[in-house]
Amino acid sequence: MQPLNTDLLEKSILGTMMKENHLIHEAGIQPEMFVSEAHRVIFEAMRHLANQGKPADCVTLLTEVEVGEAGANYLITMASYANPEKFEQYMDLLMEAWRERQKIALLAEAQAENWPIEQIQTKLDQLFTGNQTIETSIDQDLVQLSERPFFPEDESDYIPIDIKQLTKMMNGFRQGEVTIIAGRPSMGKTDVMNHFALHTGKTGHLPIIFSLEMNRKMLVERLIALCGNISRTKMRNPYQTFTQEEKDKWMDHLSELKKANIHIDDRAGITVNEMRAQIRKLMKKHPDKKPVIFIDYLQMIACEEYRNNQYLNIAYISAQLKKMAKDFHCPVVCLAQLNRAVEARHNKRPVMSDIRDSGNIEQDADVIIILYRDAYYEQLQPEEKRQPQSRYEKLEFIVAKNRNGPTGTAYVYYNKSTGKIAEEAVEA
Numbered sequence: 001m002q003p004l005n006t007d008l009l010e011k012s013i014l015g016t017m018m019k020e021n022h023l024i025h026e027a028g029i030q031p032e033m034f035v036s037e038a039h040r041v042i043f044e045a046m047r048h049l050a051n052q053g054k055p056a057d058c059v060t061l062l063t064e065v066e067v068g069e070a071g072a073n074y075l076i077t078m079a080s081y082a083n084p085e086k087f088e089q090y091m092d093l094l095m096e097a098w099r100e101r102q103k104i105a106l107l108a109e110a111q112a113e114n115w116p117i118e119q120i121q122t123k124l125d126q127l128f129t130g131n132q133t134i135e136t137s138i139d140q141d142l143v144q145l146s147e148r149p150f151f152p153e154d155e156s157d158y159i160p161i162d163i164k165q166l167t168k169m170m171n172g173f174r175q176g177e178v179t180i181i182a183g184r185p186s187m188g189k190t191d192v193m194n195h196f197a198l199h200t201g202k203t204g205h206l207p208i209i210f211s212l213e214m215n216r217k218m219l220v221e222r223l224i225a226l227c228g229n230i231s232r233t234k235m236r237n238p239y240q241t242f243t244q245e246e247k248d249k250w251m252d253h254l255s256e257l258k259k260a261n262i263h264i265d266d267r268a269g270i271t272v273n274e275m276r277a278q279i280r281k282l283m284k285k286h287p288d289k290k291p292v293i294f295i296d297y298l299q300m301i302a303c304e305e306y307r308n309n310q311y312l313n314i315a316y317i318s319a320q321l322k323k324m325a326k327d328f329h330c331p332v333v334c335l336a337q338l339n340r341a342v343e344a345r346h347n348k349r350p351v352m353s354d355i356r357d358s359g360n361i362e363q364d365a366d367v368i369i370i371l372y373r374d375a376y377y378e379q380l381q382p383e384e385k386r387q388p389q390s391r392y393e394k395l396e397f398i399v400a401k402n403r404n405g406p407t408g409t410a411y412v413y414y415n416k417s418t419g420k421i422a423e424e425a426v427e428a
């Protein structure tokens with residue numbers, strides 16, 4: 001392993017802060033964490049500008065504050081090292097390197113002054129908890145809960161969903177929780193995600209979709225088909241296949257989708273840290289809206305930690321998704337694939353252990369919903385054995401895990417031609 005290049009690391013962190021000024025305060029950095037004295041001075045200057053509500057960029061740093069010996073070329077070069085997607089990884093490296101230096105200095109001082117073991121341990125504990133005082137008493141929690149039975153429940157911690165049977169079990173997507181929606185390929189996972197994204201957007205929230213499998217154009221077309229209850233076959237060439245009435249309603253469907261304020265990032269091979277950087281930008285752009293994160297799908301998220309071990313990859317990603325939900329205090333709804341084992345069983349209704357690489361997913365997820373349709377397997381039968389199919393098929397939402405509520409099954413109707421999900425089978 002090559003030694004850490006702290007100079008490049010610090011330049012990238014400062015360059016990213018110049019590009020994303022909100023990180024100056026959010027990152028929790030102190031000047032002493034930088035090895036370079038020049039970088040400490042630049043960071044202090046950036047923090048001074050940020051405290052005054054001014055932009056911290058090359059121009060303001062050179063004209064409004066003192067940045068030591070750093071000139072225009074140095075700051076411009078530093079700005080070129082900006083990497084918002086890897087900022088959190090670099091921050092972890094900076095903090096780790098700073099703690100290691102502090103630990104070495106602390107142990108040297110302890111040896112020189114012959115500190116007792118207890119004092120050494122206390123100092124090390126303070127170093128690795130950031131000298132924070134953690135409140136452990138539950139007294140204040142009890143005060144806050146004292147009036148709970150006497151007033152209606154505050155629903156602000158939940159993002160509402162529009163399926164009544166699911167609402168009874170889940171209340172909605174809860175802030176800070178991870179919901180996994182799993183199913184076999186073509187079971188309807190993406191359409192379920194689109195349904196929830198459209199509904200959360202229409203109710204004033206900020207749906208952010210990370211589509212690792214399907215490109216933006218295809219996903220947008222699916223969303224339009226969902227809004228207008230339009231056959232996706234027709235969407236391939238609407239000029240030729242649409243009726244005049246459908247063409248007349250086209251702009252209405254686009255307007256309806258626009259109101260949902262859905263954001264789509266369709267980069268392939270994106271990491272959780274890159275997702276975090278994008279979420280932070282969008283939260284800053286829409287400070288009045290609560291984000292809801294949708295990911296399609298878990299097994300396609302890139303991981304740089306354990307490249308040769310898929311099980312460890314998924315375990316790491318699963319833990320990172322949970323951390324992301326807690327850090328941003330928002331729901332994370334992630335699709336996941338089921339493995340092929342279910343196909344070999346007579347009863348093909350899935351269970352949690354059918355989730356591909358499922359061990360840590362089962363532990364980390366707060367809610368696990370598994371999708372199942374009888375019609376999915378009916379269509380695989382020889383034609384003479386198939387039952388007549390209606391436009392709407394029954395789709396089961398099997399709530400296999402619910403950390404804060406009951407489990408059970410919710411039933412809806414699914415039109416796989418349009419992607420529409422409804423509690424009643426109504427014709428288009």
